[in-house]
Amino acid sequence: MKIYTVEKTLVSTNRIASMEHKPLLVVAEKPGGTPQVAVDPVGCKPGDWVLCVGSSAARDASGIKGYPSDLTIVGIIDKWEVNANGDTSS
Amino acid sequence: MKIYTVEKTLVSTNRIASMEHKPLLVVAEKPGGTPQVAVDPVGCKPGDWVLCVGSSAARDASGIKGYPSDLTIVGIIDKWEVNANGDTSS
Amino acid sequence: MKIYTVEKTLVSTNRIASMEHKPLLVVAEKPGGTPQVAVDPVGCKPGDWVLCVGSSAARDASGIKGYPSDLTIVGIIDKWEVNANGDTSS
Amino acid sequence: MKIYTVEKTLVSTNRIASMEHKPLLVVAEKPGGTPQVAVDPVGCKPGDWVLCVGSSAARDASGIKGYPSDLTIVGIIDKWEVNANGDTSS
Amino acid sequence: MKIYTVEKTLVSTNRIASMEHKPLLVVAEKPGGTPQVAVDPVGCKPGDWVLCVGSSAARDASGIKGYPSDLTIVGIIDKWEVNANGDTSS
Numbered sequence: 001m002k003i004y005t006v007e008k009t010l011v012s013t014n015r016i017a018s019m020e021h022k023p024l025l026v027v028a029e030k031p032g033g034t035p036q037v038a039v040d041p042v043g044c045k046p047g048d049w050v051l052c053v054g055s056s057a058a059r060d061a062s063g064i065k066g067y068p069s070d071l072t073i074v075g076i077i078d079k080w081e082v083n084a085n086g087d088t089s090s
Numbered sequence: 091m092k093i094y095t096v097e098k099t100l101v102s103t104n105r106i107a108s109m110e111h112k113p114l115l116v117v118a119e120k121p122g123g124t125p126q127v128a129v130d131p132v133g134c135k136p137g138d139w140v141l142c143v144g145s146s147a148a149r150d151a152s153g154i155k156g157y158p159s160d161l162t163i164v165g166i167i168d169k170w171e172v173n174a175n176g177d178t179s180s
Numbered sequence: 181m182k183i184y185t186v187e188k189t190l191v192s193t194n195r196i197a198s199m200e201h202k203p204l205l206v207v208a209e210k211p212g213g214t215p216q217v218a219v220d221p222v223g224c225k226p227g228d229w230v231l232c233v234g235s236s237a238a239r240d241a242s243g244i245k246g247y248p249s250d251l252t253i254v255g256i257i258d259k260w261e262v263n264a265n266g267d268t269s270s
Numbered sequence: 271m272k273i274y275t276v277e278k279t280l281v282s283t284n285r286i287a288s289m290e291h292k293p294l295l296v297v298a299e300k301p302g303g304t305p306q307v308a309v310d311p312v313g314c315k316p317g318d319w320v321l322c323v324g325s326s327a328a329r330d331a332s333g334i335k336g337y338p339s340d341l342t343i344v345g346i347i348d349k350w351e352v353n354a355n356g357d358t359s360s
Numbered sequence: 361m362k363i364y365t366v367e368k369t370l371v372s373t374n375r376i377a378s379m380e381h382k383p384l385l386v387v388a389e390k391p392g393g394t395p396q397v398a399v400d401p402v403g404c405k406p407g408d409w410v411l412c413v414g415s416s417a418a419r420d421a422s423g424i425k426g427y428p429s430d431l432t433i434v435g436i437i438d439k440w441e442v443n444a445n446g447d448t449s450s
Contacts, residue, residue, distance in 0.1 A: 001294075001307040001341055012141055015165030016131055016151060024091075024141070029304075034119075037091040037141055041286055051282055051294070051307055054340045056146040056236070056326040056416070061286060061338040068151040068164055070144045071091055074338055075285030102231055105255030106221055106241060114181075114231070124209075127181040127231055146236040146326070146416070158241040158254055160234045161181055192411055195435030196401055196421060204361075204411070214389075217361040217411055236326070236416040248421040248434055250414045251361055271384075271397040271431055299394075311376055321372055321384070321397055324430045326416040331376060331428035344428055345375030 003080065004029055004073075006048045010037050018068050025073070027052065030082060038071040049080035093170065094119055094163075096138045100127050108158050115163070117142065120172060128161040139170035183260065184209055184253075186228045190217050198248050205253070207232065210262060218251040229260035273350065274299055274343075276318045280307050288338050295343070297322065300352060308341040319350035363440065364389055364433075366408045370397050378428050385433070387412065390442060398431040409440035 004027035012024060023040045027050065038052050041063045050073045053061050058072040094117035102114060113130045117140065128142050131153045140163045143151050148162040184207035192204060203220045207230065218232050221243045230253045233241050238252040274297035282294060293310045297320065308322050311333045320343045323331050328342040364387035372384060383400045387410065398412050401423045410433045413421050418432040 001339065003305060003307065010141070011168040012165035013168055014132060015141070016153070018151065019164055035093060037093065042284060051280070051285070053338050054145065055324065055328070057329050057338045057340050058145070059147050060336060061288065063286070066150060068143050068147045068162075069091065070147050072338075074289055075282035078281040078283055100231070101258040102255035103258055104222060105231070106243070108241065109254055125183060127183065144235065148235070149237050156240060158233050158237045158252075159181065160237050190411070191438040192435035193438055194402060195411070196423070198421065199434055215363060217363065234415065238415070239417050246420060248413050248417045248432075249361065250417050271429065273395060273397065312374060321370070321375070323428050325414065325418070327419050327426075327428045327430050330426060331378065333376070342428075344379055345372035348371040348373055 001051050001053050001074070002029065003077065004036070004038065004050055004052050005031055006044045006046050006050055007031075007035065008046055016068065020064070022062060022064075022067070027071075027073075036071060038073050039067065039069045040073045042073050042076060044073060044076055049077045051075040051077055091141050091143050091164065092119065093167065094126070094128065094140055094142050095121055096134045096136050096140055097121075097125065098136055106158065110154070112152060112154075112157070117161075117163075126161060128163050129157065129159045130163045132163050132166060134163060134166055139167040141165040141167055181231050181233050181254070182209065183257065184216070184218065184230055184232050185211055186224045186226050186230055187215065188226055196248065200244070202242060202244075202247070207251075207253075216251060218253050219247065219249045220253045222253050222256060224253060224256055229257045231255040231257060271321050271323050271344065272299065273347065274306070274308065274320055274322050275301055276314045276316050276320055277301075277305065278316055286338065290334070292332060292334075292337070297341075297343075306341060308343050309337065309339045310343045312343050312346060314343060314346055319347045321345040321347055361411050361413050361434070362389065363437065364396070364398065364410055364412050365391055366404045366406050366410055367391075367395065368406055376428065380424070382422060382424075382427070387431075387433075396431060398433050399427065399429045400433045402433050402436060404433060404436055409437040411435040411437060
């Protein structure tokens with residue numbers, strides 16, 4: 001799994017029906033990093049450091065079997081710090 | 091999931107039968123970036139910023155179970171801007 | 181999906197039985213780029229620009245359910261040009 | 271599969287139910303490298319060099335069928351050394 | 361699929377039961393490159409250039425359905441040469 005920081009909500013009104021209304025969050029591997037989008041079955045807020053699963057596991061992890069996701073948040077990390085050089089420590 | 095901009099339609103007349111006639115769009119992570127090809131079950135147009143799913147989820151997301159795709163558009167992003175340095179904000 | 185150019189045939193006489201005798205082609209994302217190998221159910225020739233699918237979709241796309249492939253050609257692109265800088269246009 | 275070194279335990283109290291209480295370990299491809307998180311069904315300790323499987327295989331390898339993992343430790347490597355330049359030898 | 365050169369055997373006595381005793385080989389995309397580990401159902405030796413499959417296809421390609429692998433050797437390449445600059449030709 002990979003560690004991401006939550007940046008903000010993504011709004012996509014015109015989406016395929018099978019995505020239903022699950023919240024979509026913009027995440028990045030470090031603040032300001034390349035944005036990716038994860039499904040959030042946990043209930044996170046911007047600034048949280050979270051654990052995300054990818055590959056086929058991301059589908060069921062959303063809470064709906066076979067959900068169309070390849071990146072799903074599976075937990076909020078209790079303590080995760082990133083220093084100025086981007087080095088992390090928990 | 092990843093965020094892409096739609097560039098143009100891809101024409102591939104000689105394709106395997108199971109691809110049927112689903113529209114194929116050339117997309118890139120930023121304008122002029124490395125081109126990839128996504129199946130479009132949503133109905134996008136060049137210039138749209140879209141959300142794409144990969145991995146095994148891309149197959150069913152096309153609207154046909156088990157479709158031969160590893161990158162499928164699942165939504166159009168309501169608001170997504172990229173400044174001159176390629177930094178994005180929604 | 182990704183776009184590749186077909187470079188040549190790959191010969192692997194000593195292969196696992198489930199690969200049967202499907203043609204294997206060396207492909208690259210640009211001429212002279214890092215070589216990868218794709219299964220060819222379409223019938224391509226060196227110099228063709230082709231569309232390849234990866235992930236679990238590559239297996240059934242070969243024409244044999246569950247075939248041991250993670251990269252399969254699914255179509256020949258009608259028109260795809262790459263200029264001296266490697267920029268592409270169709 | 272890829273080779274990682276085990277760095278420390280990751281604590282994520284607020285996690286999706288299907289993750290149960292399987293131990294999560296922070297791992298990296300080299301000491302101080304980009305941290306990733308693997309599920310540990312083997313019982314490893316910091317400093318161990320381990321073999322991890324990804325993709326859909328990571329799910330069942332955890333010991334629970336369909337577990338929400340995309341990176342699972344499948345073995346401790348008997349002997350693996352990394353010199354100052356990061357070159358490895360077993 | 362990707363092309364690798366076989367470097368050596370990997371010994372991991374403490375491994376999950378479902379890995380059984382299938383041979384594990386350290387492989388790299390070029391001599392001295394980043395080491396990865398592949399399951400070998402073919403019977404290769406150091407110095408062989410081999411074709412490896414990844415993703416979910418790697419599991420059944422091992423010879424055991426659902427085997428915990430994400431990289432499996434599926435064939436030995438008959439002729440593959442790499443010149444001093446790392447350029448390859450078959």
